[in-house]
Amino acid sequence: xxxxxxxxxxxxxxxxxxxxxxxxxxxxxxxxxxxxxxxxxxxxxxxxxxxxxxxxxxxxxxxxxxxxxxxxxxxxxxxxxxxxxxxxxxxxxxxxxxxxxxxxxxxxxxxxxxxxxxxxxxxxxxxxxxxxxxxxxxxxxxxxxxxxxxxxxxxxxxxxxxxxxxxxxxxxxxxxxxxxxxxxxxxxxxxxxxxxxxxxxxxxxxxxxxxxxxxxxxxxxxxxxxxxxxxxxxxxxxxxxxxxxxxxxxxxxxxxxxxxxxxxxxxxxxxx
Amino acid sequence: xxxxxxxxxxxxxxxxxxxxxxxxxxxxxxxxxxxxxxxxxxxxxxxxxxxxxxxxxxxxxxxxxxxxxxxxxxxxxxxxxxxxxxxxxxxxxxxxxxxxxxxxxxxxxxxxxxxxxxxxxxxxxxxxxxxxxxxxxxxxxxxxxxxxxxxxxxxxxxxxxxxxxxxxxxxxxxxxxxxxxxxxxxxxxxxxxxxxxxxxxxxxxxxxxxxxxxxxxxxxxxxxxxxxxxxxxxxxxxxxxxxxxxxxxxxxxxxxxxxxxxxxxxxxxxxxxxx
Numbered sequence: 001x002x003x004x005x006x007x008x009x010x011x012x013x014x015x016x017x018x019x020x021x022x023x024x025x026x027x028x029x030x031x032x033x034x035x036x037x038x039x040x041x042x043x044x045x046x047x048x049x050x051x052x053x054x055x056x057x058x059x060x061x062x063x064x065x066x067x068x069x070x071x072x073x074x075x076x077x078x079x080x081x082x083x084x085x086x087x088x089x090x091x092x093x094x095x096x097x098x099x100x101x102x103x104x105x106x107x108x109x110x111x112x113x114x115x116x117x118x119x120x121x122x123x124x125x126x127x128x129x130x131x132x133x134x135x136x137x138x139x140x141x142x143x144x145x146x147x148x149x150x151x152x153x154x155x156x157x158x159x160x161x162x163x164x165x166x167x168x169x170x171x172x173x174x175x176x177x178x179x180x181x182x183x184x185x186x187x188x189x190x191x192x193x194x195x196x197x198x199x200x201x202x203x204x205x206x207x208x209x210x211x212x213x214x215x216x217x218x219x220x221x222x223x224x225x226x227x228x229x230x231x232x233x234x235x236x237x238x239x240x241x242x243x244x245x246x247x248x249x250x251x252x253x254x255x256x257x258x259x260x261x262x263x264x265x266x267x268x269x270x271x272x
Numbered sequence: 273x274x275x276x277x278x279x280x281x282x283x284x285x286x287x288x289x290x291x292x293x294x295x296x297x298x299x300x301x302x303x304x305x306x307x308x309x310x311x312x313x314x315x316x317x318x319x320x321x322x323x324x325x326x327x328x329x330x331x332x333x334x335x336x337x338x339x340x341x342x343x344x345x346x347x348x349x350x351x352x353x354x355x356x357x358x359x360x361x362x363x364x365x366x367x368x369x370x371x372x373x374x375x376x377x378x379x380x381x382x383x384x385x386x387x388x389x390x391x392x393x394x395x396x397x398x399x400x401x402x403x404x405x406x407x408x409x410x411x412x413x414x415x416x417x418x419x420x421x422x423x424x425x426x427x428x429x430x431x432x433x434x435x436x437x438x439x440x441x442x443x444x445x446x447x448x449x450x451x452x453x454x455x456x457x458x459x460x461x462x463x464x465x466x467x468x469x470x471x472x473x474x475x476x477x478x479x480x481x482x483x484x485x486x487x488x489x490x491x492x493x494x495x496x497x498x499x500x501x502x503x504x505x506x507x508x509x510x511x512x513x514x515x516x517x518x519x520x521x522x523x524x525x526x527x528x529x530x531x532x533x534x535x536x537x538x539x540x541x542x543x544x545x546x547x
Contacts, residue, residue, distance in 0.1 A: 024383050025383075026380050026383040026384035027383050027385075027388075029384065030385060030387070031388060049407050051406045052407060107305075108302045108304055109302075109305055109308065111301050111302070111305045112301040112302060112303060113305055113306055113309040115301060115305075116309060116524070119523050119524050119527055120516070120520045120523060121478065121481050121482050121485060121519055121520075121523050123398075123485050123486060124485060124496075124500065124515070124519040126489065126500075126501075127500050127501055127504030128326070128504075128509070128512060128516070130504055131504060131507070131509055131512070132326045203394070206396050207397060207398060207482065210396045210398055211396075211486050211489070214401075214489075215486075215489045215490065222398075222399070225399060225402050225403075226402050229402035229403075229405060229406045232406070234406055237402060238403075241395075241403060244395065244399055245391055245394060245395045248396065249394055
């Protein structure tokens with residue numbers, strides 16, 4: 001099976017890469033323009049908003065924070081919490097989702113509960129996580145898993161339940177084992193929906209970790225932003241905020257790239 | 273208007289041919305599915321220790337909420353939070369639709385704004401709170417502005433996308449029939465973007481609620497979020513769970529209202545459940 005699949009993967013991969021969009025020049029121009037507009041008042045010596053640091057000052061603050069060793073531990077704390085929580089959610093969520101998607105009776109008796117839990121704004125549980133775990137990274141991780149795992153379960157269940165009946169017949173006529181059926185047919189068929197959930201899940205995990213750091217545990221980028229704001233170091237605050245944004249962009253790109261490498265044929269769905 | 277009608281009937285025909293199974297499992301939920309949650313609550317009530325700090329049994333939540341209601345605090349908390357949330361969401365929707373239409377109908381503008389908007393969309397909503405505080409200070413208007421800023425991106429994105437993916441046939445029909453101005457807006461533009469806007473609002477509403485709560489967490493400016501954190505610091509966990517219940521009820525109500533509105537609107541436009 002693997003030998004037969006190999007050439008197909010190689011054939012599809014380059015074809016996808018050719019379809020890369022042309023470079024977005026208007027986007028680059030707009031970014032440069034905005035940065036210039038932002039920097040201009042400082043160069044001209046005009047006072048605008050007091051705490052709107054200029055881009056040059058923010059970049060300086062960024063390198064200052066790196067050299068003083070303030071940025072990297074905060075970044076490590078946030079990244080660890082986000083990635084660990086996301087990985088746990090995806091593994092647990094896909095496993096349970098696949099089980100639910102293949103068992104009608106189990107789905108009937110659980111899905112409504114999951115929908116209720118999913119609809120709750122997990123952020124309201126920040127105080128509970130604090131009561132349970134105090135000022136530790138566990139509070140952030142557990143909270144992020146609690147917020148991320150439900151959408152992954154629901155999407156995986158919907159994806160696996162919705163695979164075409166003919167695929168089940170194919171599996172039966174090929175006498176695939178239950179495990180092989182799951183691994184070779186169900187998961188690839190449900191992949192697009194799982195991927196969408198995984199991408200969303202990363203964003204949700206990030207939000208929950210950051211807010212826990214901002215409100216509760218005194219570590220990480222979220223705490224660093226709040227502390228810089230309170231001590232009126234706007235330049236530090238902006239540097240931390242942009243770091244958070246960059247981390248989000250990079251993690252998102254890694255997931256999309258990883259998924260494309262893993263499943264060259266899968267459509268990644270909307271960018272929602 | 274022929275295209276959407278066809279799409280609708282096609283969907284129905286497909287359902288009749290036997291994809292019904294999938295529809296039911298994805299759409300309607302059996303109320304039997306609430307059993308695990310109910311069992312959990314009953315067990316929690318029966319086996320929970322009323323003096324437990326992390327896990328007080330459900331009956332104590334009711335008592336704590338009753339106390340808040342008696343002291344006349346609960347109504348004020350809910351209205352403060354609901355106000356920030358609703359006004360913020362409304363502004364986000366209004367601004368999002370206008371910006372979305374503007375960007376979606378101009379290719380260069382779309383390309384020019386996409387990197388910046390992409391960055392802002394990925395930025396976690398709560399991080400805007402300290403930035404807004406240091407720039408604009410604290411106050412109800414700032415809170416609303418923060419919520420609107422965080423919730424506007426899904427509306428913009430989905431409006432733009434639905435315009436971009438508007439079928440060529442539909443554009444050409446409009447040109448062939450020589451329809452322009454108000455009629456074009458009402459008969460071609462709106463039916464094309466309303467489903468996208470509906471999805472955008474559905475995505476934006478939970479974000480708005482999350483950011484409303486985080487604003488209240490961080491600024492302590494009143495509302496359910498501030499009270500939640502205050503109660504946690506006093507180890508009054510029964511009130512914490514009671515307030516979470518209130519937040520959950522708000523979230524479920526918002527979800528149900530939006531779902532109802534969406535169905536109403538989409539049916540009014542003759543689009544059915546098109547996604």
